[in-house]
Structure formats: C-alpha cells, structure tokens
Amino acid sequence: MTGELLAAMNYTSLSEICDEPAEVADALEHAEAERGHAAAFAAEGRKLGVDVANNVEARHWKRLREAFMRCITERDFMGCLIVQEIMLESFAVASYARVGKVAPGSLGRTFAAIAAEEEEHIAHATAILRTERGSDAPGFDEKVYRLHLDVMTTLARMLAKDCRDGHCDVCDATCVKPSLFEVSLSAAELRGASLRQYLKTLDMLGIPGEVTLAWVAQLPV
Amino acid sequence: MEVDFALIGHPESWRAAADVLAVLRGPQHTPLPDDEIKDILPWIPPRAVCHVDAGSVTGAKARGLYIDSFIPPDRLESGYVHENIARVREAAAWAIRAGAKIVSLGGFSSILIEGNFDHLPARHDTVFTTGNTLTVGFIVQGIKKMCALEGLDISRSTLLIVGATGDVGSGCARCLAPMLSRVLLSARNVERLRRLAAELHADGVEVEIATDLRQFSAEADVVICAASLASPSLRLGRIASHAVVCDAGYPKNLSPRTEMPGASVFFGGLGQVTGGLRFVPDFRGILNRHPFPDVVHGCLLEGMALALEQRFEPFSQGRGSITPERVEEIETIAARHGIHLAPLYNADGPVEDGRHCRTEWSRG
Numbered sequence A: 001m002t003g004e005l006l007a008a009m010n011y012t013s014l015s016e017i018c019d020e021p022a023e024v025a026d027a028l029e030h031a032e033a034e035r036g037h038a039a040a041f042a043a044e045g046r047k048l049g050v051d052v053a054n055n056v057e058a059r060h061w062k063r064l065r066e067a068f069m070r071c072i073t074e075r076d077f078m079g080c081l082i083v084q085e086i087m088l089e090s091f092a093v094a095s096y097a098r099v100g101k102v103a104p105g106s107l108g109r110t111f112a113a114i115a116a117e118e119e120e121h122i123a124h125a126t127a128i129l130r131t132e133r134g135s136d137a138p139g140f141d142e143k144v145y146r147l148h149l150d151v152m153t154t155l156a157r158m159l160a161k162d163c164r165d166g167h168c169d170v171c172d173a174t175c176v177k178p179s180l181f182e183v184s185l186s187a188a189e190l191r192g193a194s195l196r197q198y199l200k201t202l203d204m205l206g207i208p209g210e211v212t213l214a215w216v217a218q219l220p221v
Numbered sequence B: 001m002e003v004d005f006a007l008i009g010h011p012e013s014w015r016a017a018a019d020v021l022a023v024l025r026g027p028q029h030t031p032l033p034d035d036e037i038k039d040i041l042p043w044i045p046p047r048a049v050c051h052v053d054a055g056s057v058t059g060a061k062a063r064g065l066y067i068d069s070f071i072p073p074d075r076l077e078s079g080y081v082h083e084n085i086a087r088v089r090e091a092a093a094w095a096i097r098a099g100a101k102i103v104s105l106g107g108f109s110s111i112l113i114e115g116n117f118d119h120l121p122a123r124h125d126t127v128f129t130t131g132n133t134l135t136v137g138f139i140v141q142g143i144k145k146m147c148a149l150e151g152l153d154i155s156r157s158t159l160l161i162v163g164a165t166g167d168v169g170s171g172c173a174r175c176l177a178p179m180l181s182r183v184l185l186s187a188r189n190v191e192r193l194r195r196l197a198a199e200l201h202a203d204g205v206e207v208e209i210a211t212d213l214r215q216f217s218a219e220a221d222v223v224i225c226a227a228s229l230a231s232p233s234l235r236l237g238r239i240a241s242h243a244v245v246c247d248a249g250y251p252k253n254l255s256p257r258t259e260m261p262g263a264s265v266f267f268g269g270l271g272q273v274t275g276g277l278r279f280v281p282d283f284r285g286i287l288n289r290h291p292f293p294d295v296v297h298g299c300l301l302e303g304m305a306l307a308l309e310q311r312f313e314p315f316s317q318g319r320g321s322i323t324p325e326r327v328e329e330i331e332t333i334a335a336r337h338g339i340h341l342a343p344l345y346n347a348d349g350p351v352e353d354g355r356h357c358r359t360e361w362s363r364g
C-alpha cells in the first residue's frame, strides 16, 4: 500500500512541474488512481482483519521518494516518468501480478486488477519515452542509467532475498520475506519477476538488451 | 546497427552461466554466489549478450550478435519444453529485430525451434540454420584425426553412435559408415533406428541396432555420443579398451562418473576461427569455454562461415537430411574462411600431445 501512496505523492508532485493544463490533469488523475489502489488494498486488509502498513518514511521508500524529488527539483519531467513508470511500476506490476495469481478470492482479484491498470500506465509512459529517446538516444540512455543506479539499487536492496541490514521498516513489525512460502511465493520469485518486467520495459524503450542486462546484473543481491 | 549473423546459444552448465554473469557484473562487483545465480538466471529474458566480429583469412569480415536464450542448465528436460520453445522463439525474435541475415541455432535451440517457427516477427530477410552440417563435418574430422593419433585403423573398426537417429547422429552415420566394417546404432525409438539401419544397409553397411547399449553383440572401438541429453548422464558401459570416444553433446553427453579406462575421449563438433574473432564486450573464453583461443561450436560456426561467404541461406534445416555431399560443401566454405577443426581436447585438457588422451573419466 505504501508503494501506491508514494506513487500518489509522486504524481501530485509531478503535476506541479507540468506546463500544459492537460499534463497537469493527467498527473492528478494518476495520483487519484494510485490513491484508489491504496484504498482498495486497505479495504482488502480490513476484510482479513489486517491493518495494512503505510510507512512512506521507511528507509527504502524514503530513498525512492527522494530520488523522485530530485527529478522534480530539476523540473525533469522525463526523469520523473522514468523513475515512476519504468522503475517503480515494473516492480509493482510484476509483484502484484504474482500475488494476484496466488491470493484467493477478492484479494487476488484486487491485486490482478491493479497490476493490469499499472501495466496500462507503463504502456502510456513507454510511448512518450520512446519518442523522447528518438531525438537523442545516447543522452536518453545515460539519463536512464543514472536514475537506474539511484533507484534500482534501492529497489534491489528492498527486493533482496533477505534483509541483511536489519529491519527496513517496509513491512510492519516483522519481515514477511521468510513467510512468503506459506502463500506459494518467495522473495526470489518476486525479485526475479520484477527485474524481468523491468528489463522488458527497458526493451520497449529501445535501449539495447546487452546494455540493460549488464545494468541489472550489477545490482546488489 | 544491423548485423550479418546471430548466434543463439544457452549456458552449457551453471559454471558457464556464473562466468557470463561475472563478466556482466564487472571486476568492481563481487561475483554472485551460486544460490543467487540459480535464483536469478531463470528470470533473465532472452537477449543479446555481446557483439561478435568474425574475420576471414580472405579479408572478409562479418558482424554478428551472440543472443542467449538463458535456458537454465537444469531445465533442458522435456518437462520445460514449452517454456524453452518460448525462450528460443524470443531469442530468434531478437535476431530478426537486429536485422541478422542468418541465424545459427546452437545446441538445444535447434532441437526446440525446428517446426516451431511460427509466432516469430515477420521474417524479412532472416534465415535460420541449425548448423548441424558443419558440426557433423567437425565430428567426422575429429574421429579421423583421433584414430590416426591412436594408430587405430578406422576401416577395421566398429562404430557406435548414441543418438544415432538424430540430425547430427544420422549425418555422422552417413559420412562414416561406408568407411567402417560395422556400425552400431542406438537411440530410444526403435522404429527410427530401423529406418536408418535400412538406409545404411542398402548402401552395403553391416548395421546393428539397439535401444539398450548392453544388447550389442560387439564392442565398439569408435564411439560418437550425439544424443540430446539434458545433462551429462550417459554411461557407455562395454566398449573396447582402446576405443576412441567423441562426446559431441551440447551440453555434454558423458557422465563424469562413467569409467572408460584406456579410452581416448575428446569433445567433438568444435571448430577454430583463424581469421580473427572478437567479442564486444570481451567474452573471450567465457562464451567459448575451450582451452584454445577462438574455438566455437560447429553449429554456431556454420552461420558465421555462411555470413563470411555472403551466402545467406538456411543451409541446415529439418532433421535427418544431412548428406556427405552437403558436409563437404560446408567444410569447403568454412576452410576458405580459415575455419578449421579445433585442436582436440577433453575435460583433462588438450589431447593431441597424447598426455591426456587416456582418461579414467571418473572425476566429479
């Protein structure tokens, strides 16, 4: 749920640097949709008697927000799209889709539906970014790499099989990674699916596959 | 940038996969632990790993791509066939999008994609070759060379081919059978064995078939292992003590635990590029893990040779149609560009100086 709230905050911030009224409306609409996702997750939690954690101040989430805000400070619209839609949403789409497959009933349906919606966001952003890359591919790829080092390093730590540096606060009280097997999932699977989705999204942008493979291979485990 | 050829491969072992990932990570990052590699590899989608520049002794040059399907080495079994076909298709789609004029299908890639060319992007000018004709050529050359080194009279020998009815196995049978006194053919499907035996018999060759290696009436002194095994698991059992054994599998066929005291084992189907071979980034000795420089599997070299020759045609396609005439044709093309049989070696190292020929083959 925190991921959705973070996305809502990011889109709201993005609306503040948009020049065109249509872009402002678009960003605010996205922010609203992400808030809707967060509410849907909270509602599913209530059905199960679980208070879904929301902690945008957790170490990793905070870093991700800061990375996004650096793009806002630089009024770098494309950078914002890359961080939110290519990096953070790849992670969201892949992990929600996997949870959607294993979670029962309405919980599974909610995850699957949100994954599908996020995938649409990715497709929309990819079209914009592909055009942008068309005008200066080396400059664009360099920018993606710079943001990759910042954002994906944090995401990779968050997705590591075990949290080696102590409790990262992403989970509420105790780390859920060791218990994922109880719902036929594993931390390795969520990480693998997320990085695979990320590589495929980068492919859609037209960045050479051999280049992005090295980027991902160099992430921390 | 458009390329002349593409080579589609897959990691032959976990060690090979680990080495590729270590190069990608670069010296500044610690290599990934084995358990992480096993967790990560299955999630890597097929993609280009590096550029390959091939040179000819004629001065011709060809630009290519090495595309890895990243099939995990422990998932080559039939249980994963649909997933693996999808991976090879995806790798083929990369080659087409890169504008490759010819694509070599290395190792299991050809076995998987033959008859599964549908669902690929519009083909434009891309053609596919299994590369098996040149593989057969190098296996046969290797057998002849090893027999000469060991002083074995090939014309008096009994040849055993495991995986005899396959594309590579049947091609080797057609090339070698007429030179030998007797041929033993083995595979699992007895009907296909009968058909191949009848074909060879019609050419005057004495043939025996068996699905179980222990059923043959004679010991073989020349052996070719060309079965499509998912892992090195083949145990040959009874063969002549002085036998020459060629393991042509990719991955290897022979179990490291099989004991063949006195046998001369070598890895077959390999060629060497003498006109220059460059990987960018530098995957030399990583993607081609051999104790000699510029050695590559015959199946991959076929596409490279055809690209250097500017003959963009599906030279090897289908299964079981490799003839001695076609083998000679592709060998001539390869030789014209300085692509020759690689120096022979086995798991203990080079064999041509005679020191490592006789292997106990009982490591691991």
Ligand SMILES: NC(=O)c1ccc[n+]([C@@H]2O[C@H](COP(=O)([O-])OP(=O)(O)OC[C@H]3O[C@@H](n4cnc5c(N)ncnc54)[C@H](OP(=O)(O)O)[C@@H]3O)[C@@H](O)[C@H]2O)c1
Pocket (backbone or CB within 6 Å): B106, B107, B108, B110, B111, B131, B132, B135, B162, B163, B164, B165, B166, B167, B168, B169, B186, B187, B188, B189, B190, B192, B226, B227, B228, B229, B248, B249, B250, B251, B268, B269, B270, B296, B297, B298, B299, B300, B319
């Ligand atoms: N060195 C190189 O450069 C190079 C190049 C190309 C290919 N290869 C390798 O050569 C091998 C054969 O390739 P191919 O294209 O000829 O494959 P193929 O056409 O599919 O033939 C495979 C053969 O192996 C037999 N076989 C499969 N499983 C067997 C088993 N458990 N025991 C005994 N026989 C078995 C098959 O017959 P049944 O199904 O009836 O048993 C068939 O005769 C593969 O390992 C391939 O990767 C190496």
